[in-house]
Each structure stands twice: as structure tokens, then as C-alpha cells.
Amino acid sequence: MMQHHNQTPAERRPERQGQPLSVVLAGGGSAGHVSPLLAIAAAIRKQQPGAGIVAVGSRGGLEETLVPAAGHELAFIERIPLPRRPSADLARLPVRMRQAVTTAKAILNNAGADVLVGVGGYVCTPMYLAAKSLGVPIVIHEANTRAGLANRVGARFTSHVGTAFAATKIRHAHLVGMPMRADIAGxxxxxxxxxxxxxxxxxxxxxxxxxxxxxxxxxxxxxxxxxxxxxxxxxxxxxxxxxxxxxxxxxxxxxxxxxxxxxxxxxxxxxxxxxxxxxxxxxxxxxxxxxxxxxxxxxxxxxxxxxxxxxxxxxxxxxxxxxxxxxxxxxxxxxxxxxxxxxxxxxxxxxxxxxxxxxxxxGIRDAAERMADMVFAAGGTPSA
The missing domain is CATH 3.40.50.2000 (Glycogen Phosphorylase B;)
Known part of the structure; x- marks a missing residue:
């Protein structure tokens, strides 16, 4: 797999040249993650109506209802909180993480993913590790002034990192604002x-x-x-x-x-x-x-x-x-x-x-569009 890391999506998947981008978006649990995820998905589809969209979340989160309601496919991955102190959960963490990364690889492969977009939350860590392993470009949005652990891990693997706030400290940060629903942004x-x-x-x-x-x-x-x-x-x-x-x-x-x-x-x-x-x-x-x-x-x-x-x-x-x-x-x-x-x-x-x-x-009204442009750049596809 390592030989793929510096290749563009088109080079990795020559049979898909000229086809719309396939994007997997990961994150969920709260509205703070699901809302920007859906706004980015809508902006991608607005620029490239045929783009493939698969969202990844966990069972019991808001994404379980909001993502299908928005018309997108939803895949699930186990939530793996990272324990802060020694415990039985910490001892089981390596096995659980390996299993989650295996699931994440299957999701990316089944979607023929050209780009992974992560907005933070527990599901993102295995998704980032899987994308890194498969050579799938990663795009990150960090919504908070204090970056979450999953996104700090993911930012080690990509330079495509957008933030909602100028004060956010995370590698490769680019201020883009908060992706939001079009009726609010406009x-x-x-x-x-x-x-x-x-x-x-x-x-x-x-x-x-x-x-x-x-x-x-x-x-x-x-x-x-x-x-x-x-x-x-x-x-x-x-x-x-x-x-x-x-x-x-x-x-x-x-x-x-x-x-x-x-x-x-x-x-x-x-x-x-x-x-x-x-x-x-x-x-x-x-x-x-x-x-x-x-x-x-x-x-x-x-x-x-x-x-x-x-x-x-x-x-x-x-x-x-x-x-x-x-x-x-x-x-x-x-x-x-x-x-x-x-x-x-x-x-x-x-x-x-x-x-x-x-x-x-x-205020920043076009954050979703800025993130979509970042996705197209990461995927080697010019934005509309």
C-alpha cells in the first residue's frame, strides 16, 4: 500500500478518470459534528452533482437520523473513546482500534473513496488511520477553538485542514469558517x-x-x-x-x-x-x-x-x-x-x-464552499 501515498486518486484508480469524485465524510455524535458534515456534503454536490457521498458515523448519534434525511448513504463504525487513564478499556484499546481500522478500510474501499473528509469525533481516528494506510487523501475540518484529539492525529497525515476559528491551534490550519446550512449562510x-x-x-x-x-x-x-x-x-x-x-x-x-x-x-x-x-x-x-x-x-x-x-x-x-x-x-x-x-x-x-x-x-458565510474546494484540490479534481 505504501507506494500509493504520493499518487493522485486518478493515478490510483485509472479506471475512474473523468468520473465524479467519491467522497467519504466521517464524524458524528453531536449536531456540532453532523451539521458541518452535511453542509460540506451539500456544497460538494452543488459543485459536482454526480459526486459519490458516503457518511460514516456511530449508532445512536444524531447522524443516524439526519444523514439519511439528507439523502446520503450512512455507514457505521464502532465508537472508540480514548481512555485518559489506565483501565480495562485502555488495555482493550489496541485490539478495538485494529478492528475499527479494518472496518474503516472496508468502507473506504467499498466506496472507491477518492477523499476522506473528517470533522472530528470518535469515529474519525480509525478512519484517518485507514485512509493513511490506503493512501486516500485526507481533508479535515476542526470546529472548535481547542482541536479535538482525533483531528490532531489526522492533521499529521494531511495539509488540508480547515478551521472555524482563527485561534484554533492545529497543524496546517487554514481559516475557512464553519460550514452551515445554505438557508442560514444566505x-x-x-x-x-x-x-x-x-x-x-x-x-x-x-x-x-x-x-x-x-x-x-x-x-x-x-x-x-x-x-x-x-x-x-x-x-x-x-x-x-x-x-x-x-x-x-x-x-x-x-x-x-x-x-x-x-x-x-x-x-x-x-x-x-x-x-x-x-x-x-x-x-x-x-x-x-x-x-x-x-x-x-x-x-x-x-x-x-x-x-x-x-x-x-x-x-x-x-x-x-x-x-x-x-x-x-x-x-x-x-x-x-x-x-x-x-x-x-x-x-x-x-x-x-x-x-x-x-x-x-x-462572520464567514461561504465556509462550506471553501471546504468543498479543499476536497476537490485534495482529490485532484478542479472545483466547478
Missing amino acids: LDRAGARAGARERLGLDPELPTLIVTGGSLGALRLNTAVSGALSALSAAGIQTLHITGKGKPVLNDDGTTLAAPLYSQREYVDTMADVYAAADLLLCRSGAGTVSEVAAVGLPAVFVPLPIGNGEQARNADELVRADAAVLVADGDLDAAWIERELVPLVLDGPRLEQMGAAAARH
Whole structure:
């Protein structure tokens, strides 16, 4: 196999010269991996409609529903977390990894893969090792400011590495932005506002706060907002509260919380409408959310998730320093903070306009296309 490493896909597979590229995309588990994977796949298909697309994930992840819904073939590989300390799992790691690499090689060979694209997550490590062994070019996208272990391993095998943030430290990093859905990347907030508010059941004219903790919800945000409803409604601010699936905000008697100018939903699947309808977004600062609000020019108050190594705070740092967003620590967010700090901000139209413009200056709308160009370059096929 080693003799193939410096050959182009066409040289390795001469029978496929002139045929569309075959691309395998690996990653999954969370929306933070699946969303950019699907955006890159869509950009590849837009430039080369006949391109072969196979996604690789693990059972039980979001990819199990989202990838087939997008019309792509999905293959599975065992999730292999890398234990941080001695354990039985660590002792079994070499055998499990060899088995996973064998599965990964079969997936790449069955797809006739010209390029492997990895977006991070447990499935990527064996996919990168298999691609390296088979001489399949590798393209990587790293979504976080702190690069994950799998992508740091993969970056040893390729110079085609795109990052969502300029601050990300990983070998061969090229800033490309965060690949995102076309309806968000192309959103005209002002032009879409009236229709978005109508679809979300909101008044077309009132100052509008939208709160979301992501698909899983955020208890801290839910509790703080529910305690500040009287202050929000007294100020004439309408609030759409996206609470998270299975996490409605209830009264003590078990009924759904209600208040003037307030509505709640467990989930909204049209985030482009949320971004268009909001004057201000109160949210966590996952990499995808930070990148999307910047791309569409939406002012935000970020409440970083207080776990891990401070990744979410780092994600928000560039926009906060640019006065495009406000950051409040999870432990500091309560009803009193909302009444004292957030209510005046929602009502300050000129400041929100300045914040939105600053966000847009840091946003990147064509990240998916940039990644597709990287895929075509790695595969030796010019982009359209």
C-alpha cells in the first residue's frame, strides 16, 4: 500500500478518470459534528452533482437520523473513546482500534473513496488511520477553538485542514469558517424578519428576545428567563423561549408557564427563522451557534456551558472582544441580571445595530464552499 501515498486518486484508480469524485465524510455524535458534515456534503454536490457521498458515523448519534434525511448513504463504525487513564478499556484499546481500522478500510474501499473528509469525533481516528494506510487523501475540518484529539492525529497525515476559528491551534490550519446550512449562510435578516416572525407567531413590531439552550435545552437559561418574565413584559419585550426537547418550563402546579408577550416551544427546526426574527439572542456559545450568529450579523448574549476546558468561552471570545456580543458566566445569569443588563440591551436599537454589524464583519458565510474546494484540490479534481 505504501507506494500509493504520493499518487493522485486518478493515478490510483485509472479506471475512474473523468468520473465524479467519491467522497467519504466521517464524524458524528453531536449536531456540532453532523451539521458541518452535511453542509460540506451539500456544497460538494452543488459543485459536482454526480459526486459519490458516503457518511460514516456511530449508532445512536444524531447522524443516524439526519444523514439519511439528507439523502446520503450512512455507514457505521464502532465508537472508540480514548481512555485518559489506565483501565480495562485502555488495555482493550489496541485490539478495538485494529478492528475499527479494518472496518474503516472496508468502507473506504467499498466506496472507491477518492477523499476522506473528517470533522472530528470518535469515529474519525480509525478512519484517518485507514485512509493513511490506503493512501486516500485526507481533508479535515476542526470546529472548535481547542482541536479535538482525533483531528490532531489526522492533521499529521494531511495539509488540508480547515478551521472555524482563527485561534484554533492545529497543524496546517487554514481559516475557512464553519460550514452551515445554505438557508442560514444566505440569510438576509432584515428581508426575512417579517415572514419569520409571522411563522413563529410573533408580533412584527415589538422588540424581540429569543432564548435557546440548543436542542437539549439549558436549565440555567430556562430558570433565569422564567424568573424575569414580569420585567421583560413590563418593558414591552416579547420573548420566544426555546426550552429544549422534553424540557417545558412549568408552574408549580405542573401547567405550562405563561405570561404576557411570552411564548415557549420545546424545539424550532428552522433556525434561520429564529435568527431573522430575533433582535437579540440569549444562548449557549457552542461553535456552531457562535459561527452562525456572526455569519448572519445577529447580536447575542452568550452564556458558556461551564464544563470541559472552557471551550465555549473561547468560542465566543472573538465576538465579545469585537463588541459584537456580550458574555455572562453561567453562575452569574439569573433573573436579576436579565432585568438589570439584558432588558436595557434589547431596547437599545442603536447598540444592537452596532453589535450586529460588528458580528457580520467577523462572520464567514461561504465556509462550506471553501471546504468543498479543499476536497476537490485534495482529490485532484478542479472545483466547478
